[in-house]
């Protein structure tokens with residue numbers, strides 16, 4: 001290790017590769033620098049300034065996500081100055097809009113009035129829909145910050161609920177810009193951007209239309225990256241709290257990309273789907289079908305018992321009866337007309353193991369190669 | 378994917394999805410990528426916007442991905458061989474091809490050269506409608522890069538000339554030496570989650586798992602040994618598209634359909650419905666009472682993916698885990714379990730403890746899967762071929778040599794689509810998918826939000842054509858082909874090209890496949906779902 005490619009963080013000499021930022025070096029070495037706006041796979045913007053650090057010789061704090069490591073830098077990530085700066089940022093964010101988690105420190109009537117106002121806006125008598133699953137709340141605990149009535153600001157934009165998938169609650173938006181980057185740089189759907197930059201900034205679709213009338217394709221990438229409760233899945237809002245669910249990793253059942261997903265399960269129901277970050281092929285990204293199109297799993301129309309047709313109508317049957325019938329019919333037709341009078345269409349929807357068994361059954365049991373699937377269609 | 382197998386020896390995607398982001402030029406044809414493979418399309422869009430990769434899109438419709446294209450060619454429907462030969466004509470004439478690659482890694486180049494010689498940009502313009510200078514520009518852009526990736530989907534394969542189209546794409550990539558390298562390749566995008574796996578596992582009439590030929594007696598012997606039986610048939614079986622007519626003729630007596638809905642997805646549906654009704658016995662095993670299941674004698678309830686353990690193989694040959702998250706409804710069972718139960722009742726006992734036990738058997742009889750265990754793919758899947766447990770899997774095919782040895786050029790002449798427009802049927806119809814639905818909609822239509830976004834079928838038409846036929850956006854029209862007619866709402870759209878209308882095929886109520894042509898590609902057996910002649914009129 002030479003001085004040419006090392007920096008010092010909190011007293012430790014650490015090496016870096018050219019092009020790495022201070023944040024990269026810190027994370028590589030398990031030094032926890034908090035971030036809000038920083039989004040993997042997008043260019044750092046440095047807008048939220050939570051990740052500021054003190055660099056010896058620089059008279060201002062530096063955003064570690066956007067500052068390249070330079071040989072010889074001496075850096076403190078949790079100095080008093082840094083902590084003071086972070087506290088102020090967190091306090092300003094918490095004091096804006098409707099952050100009604102318990103972390104909001106108010107006394108008496110004021111608190112009650114505020115809660116009532118927020119609950120009206122949320123149309124719910126619970127605390128924030130992402131309570132307990134919010135990066136701003138986590139930071140407020142970590143740095144012991146509560147909001148300050150003196151700093152309070154109102155957000156003038158009403159909630160948008162007019163699309164089937166995503167609730168946009170501007171009253172909880174902290175303007176971190178992650179959604180904008182996710183939409184433009186990661187998914188490249190180019191649907192949303194910062195708007196009204198000179199006044200009360202808002203994340204807008206097209207020229208401030210509802211998402212459903214914009215270029216939005218409801219991939220939900222923005223929801224996945226929003227660090228707070230400003231973007232929430234409509235179906236899961238207030239119904240699903242993360243500590244009540246179990247996550248099961250599997251593969252999306254729709255197209256051939258094979259995105260890696262988590263099914264969030266509560267009481268034997270899939271209540272939400274998210275992408276698996278840090279896994280190929282999708283790095284956490286999904287499309288509207290994979291993320292929002294899984295209601296069919298619990299549809300009341302699912303077939304539940306074997307059915308046998310009699311006089312043109314189906315009646316329920318036991319497995320034994322149905323399987324005997326199929327086996328007898330196939331055996332009879334095989335004996336009478338030969339194996340090649342039988343055929344099986346297997347499926348591009350079922351697993352490899354099942355496809356293997358389907359062709360084995362056709363070849364070994366029915367004794368014909370009349371097996372195919374419709375996927376060419 | 379018979380075309381690719383003939384050229385390279387393997388019909389699968391040559392490269393990985395992640396690899397697309399490393400291409401210097403990407404050519405997309407016959408794939409509405411942003412709607413059908415949304416997450417994959419982001420790799421393309423990022424390559425273009427972040428890395429300044431060049432994008433060529435060849436598609437008559439103004440699909441979303443064309444917004445990102447440096448060069449967009451709009452060929453007449455069914456003229457793919459012509460523009461591909463035209464591009465190769467330019468590349469050879471201007472000496473832009475990779476002579477070393479052609480010399481060392483391929484064969485039959487002279488035959489190709491001779492054929493494409495006839496396809497000057499001017500000739501191609503008369504066939505395809507693509508301006509000669511645009512074709513030249515696209516050819517130069519593609520050939521001038523370091524590596525280029527070709528992506529294609531059903532828009533290329535669902536033609537009577539589908540196999541020829543694919544071979545032509547293979548020709549183009551070989552000509553430029555873009556195979557066996559990162560960011561290169563010829564990449565068919567699979568529409569459904571496990572098409573690749575269904576093929577890999579032998580869900581095809583001519584091969585066992587791992588593409589081992591059924592008409593090879595040595596293979597049959599080996600499978601007989603592995604399965605402990607005798608007399609496996611060495612006669613190639615019927616393709617799906619052949620089974621339907623055989624049912625009609627009474628040669629096929631019984632059919633077992635798993636998780637498919639050919640009564641919406643098949644071409645020339647009127648005919649398909651009659652054929653299926655003619656069977657002595659039909660079993661349908663599915664998760665819903667589909668249009669096809671209604672015709673069955675016995676319907677068996679299956680588990681869906683969220684209720685299953687197992688694996689899927691995605692479009693890039695990657696075998697990934699599927700895990701059970703919830704209990705199945707009622708008495709629904711694993712598809713494999715049902716088949717084993719029937720098999721045992723028919724006198725050949727099949728029984729497995731679980732899906733993993735089946736995978737263990739697959740590994741023994743399938744060389745390309747031999748190294749893939751559940752343990753190894755716990756966190757990250759493996760790309761086949763993966764011949765043993767030490768093998769890291771194969772991300773890029775054909776690195777040092779092609780699966781078949783040398784890459785084979787196919788000299789291919791242009792044949793026009795099977796069906797032509799005329800005075801009575803003056804418009805071309807093409808079919809495809811929408812972002813918000815999937816296949817015949819049996820799953821996506823259970824999500825209200827998706828229905829809200831895409832509630833019903835429609836006919837997409839250019840403003841010019843709508844005016845020409847005095848039809849207005851939003852009104853209900855009748856669309857008739859030589860085989861049938863449906864009604865649907867008219868949608869004037871900038872996506873459409875004049876002379877051609879588009880209908881999504883998801884909707885049973887206005888099944889586009891009542892109109893389509895069952896004429897088959899002679900090799901692949903894929904029907905011409907992408908071109909047929911229709912007429913439009915106001916619905917009475």
Ligand code: SF4
Pocket residue numbers: 179182183187189190191192211215216217218219220221222223
């Ligand atoms: S859902 Fe997707 S397309 Fe729509 S705004 Fe969010 S990131 Fe953009």
Ligand code: SF4
Pocket residue numbers: 172173174175176177178179180203222225226227228230231
């Ligand atoms: S909506 Fe969420 S992600 Fe977007 S700017 Fe606001 S807080 Fe950040």
Ligand code: SF4
Pocket residue numbers: 252253254255256257258259282285286287288289290291414415416417
């Ligand atoms: S999430 Fe979308 S892109 Fe990914 S596999 Fe599922 S259907 Fe395909």
